[in-house]
Amino acid sequence: MNLNLKDKVVIVTGGAKGIGRAIVLALAAEGAIPVIVGRNTQDNEIVKAEVEALGNTALCIEAELSIPEHNAIAVEKTLERYGRIDGLVNNAGVNDGVGLASGDYQKFVDSLHKNLIHYYLMAHHSLAALKLAKGSIVNITSKTAETGQGNTSAYAASNGGRNALTREWAVELLPYSVRVNAIVVAESSTPQYDRWIQTLTNPEETLKKITDRIPLEHRMTTPEEIADMTVFLLSDRSSHTTGQLIHVDGGYVHLDRSIIAE
Numbered sequence: 001m002n003l004n005l006k007d008k009v010v011i012v013t014g015g016a017k018g019i020g021r022a023i024v025l026a027l028a029a030e031g032a033i034p035v036i037v038g039r040n041t042q043d044n045e046i047v048k049a050e051v052e053a054l055g056n057t058a059l060c061i062e063a064e065l066s067i068p069e070h071n072a073i074a075v076e077k078t079l080e081r082y083g084r085i086d087g088l089v090n091n092a093g094v095n096d097g098v099g100l101a102s103g104d105y106q107k108f109v110d111s112l113h114k115n116l117i118h119y120y121l122m123a124h125h126s127l128a129a130l131k132l133a134k135g136s137i138v139n140i141t142s143k144t145a146e147t148g149q150g151n152t153s154a155y156a157a158s159n160g161g162r163n164a165l166t167r168e169w170a171v172e173l174l175p176y177s178v179r180v181n182a183i184v185v186a187e188s189s190t191p192q193y194d195r196w197i198q199t200l201t202n203p204e205e206t207l208k209k210i211t212d213r214i215p216l217e218h219r220m221t222t223p224e225e226i227a228d229m230t231v232f233l234l235s236d237r238s239s240h241t242t243g244q245l246i247h248v249d250g251g252y253v254h255l256d257r258s259i260i261a262e
Contacts, residue, residue, distance in 0.1 A: 003235035005033035006257045010234060011074070012066060013122060014092030016043035018190030019140060021050075022223035024087055026185040026231045028056040033082065034060045037074045038092070056155045065092055065118035066110070076123040085129035087234040090119040093158065094192065099151035100169035101157070111154030116161045123169065131176040139182040140226070141245070143253050146184070158253050163245055164245035172242030179242040181233045189220040215260060 010027055014020040014035035024034040028051040036044045036058055044060035051058040061077050063070040078085055093115040098107045123130075123137055129183050130137065144152060145159035166182040173180060187193075187210055197203045211218050229248050232238055 001237065003030050003231060003237055005231070005235050008032045008086035008234075009035060009078065009084050010076045010087035010089060011035040011037060011078055011085060011122070011126065012089045012091060013037045013074075013118070015089075016040060017228050018192055019185065019188060019223045020089075020091045021047050022227035022229050023091065024058065025054070026224070026227040027234075028054045028058065030231060030235075031056065032087075032231075032234075033057060033059070034076050035061060035074075035082075037065070038064050039064045046146050065122070066113040068113075068117070068121055069120035071118055072125045075122065075129075079129060084133055085126050085134045086133045088122060088126050088130065088135070088137045089140065089230060089234070090122055090137070090162070091116065093140075093153055093155075095142070095144070095149075095155045095196070097151055098154035100153050102151060103153060108154045112158055112161075115155055115158035119162055119165060122127045130178050131173075134177040135182040136165075136178065136238075137169065138230050139163075139180070140183050140230070140235050141166070141182045143184055143186040143247075143249065146253055166245060167243050169197060174242070179233075179238070181238075181241060181244045181246060183226055183229055183233070183246055184247045184253065185221065185226060185250065186247070186252035187214060187220050187231075188223060188226060190223055193220075213254050213257070213260060214250045219250070220250055221250055 015024045027034045038044045041062045048058045048060050053198040061074045063074045098111045139162050141162040142159040144156040170180040200206050228249050
């Protein structure tokens, strides 16, 4: 299916690793121009080289998005290079374990900057360009907002905010034909996830327990599966889809646990 994304300029935050990297490569495969926004220049350049190996081009922007000013700079650099923004993927963030007992005021606020506030700022600074392009926003969010997890109050709150902003922006931007959707991720095999598993006492046993609870095929969702849905939502093939929270999770969040054999 031709997604009509050739030469479309799409910003991807956290575009150098994991789900973000998969989205960047999926965009490049469709002929779009990904803008890789991340804190590490070397990591950004590695993914850019992968894009170029596909015969496409990309822009790398080093930015620490928990610093508010860096969000505006990332958008400005994109517009300086291309003069347009057709899509925004808000993806950067980290499940940083700021819990009710383990955190404090400053840790909680810092986590909101890492995980939620830059979603707003990137959309705010990109807004005029997105309106001109009748573009699309995709927010990557987490099941923690709906299921809870324990010891991750700030991350769960951030994802609840991401989901709420998805619906709010979808309403606000209806007059401009700018569509806004979210992809809710449950258990996905990313480098960040793999590092977390290895910090546990019995990583292999724990991973098996997790995958056994994923209804569809008892396996993790791949970053590529999330990327494919993201690219579809950015494209005009999803032209009448907005305000949706789409779970790419093998049925993890919503299917009845009674169907899963012990």
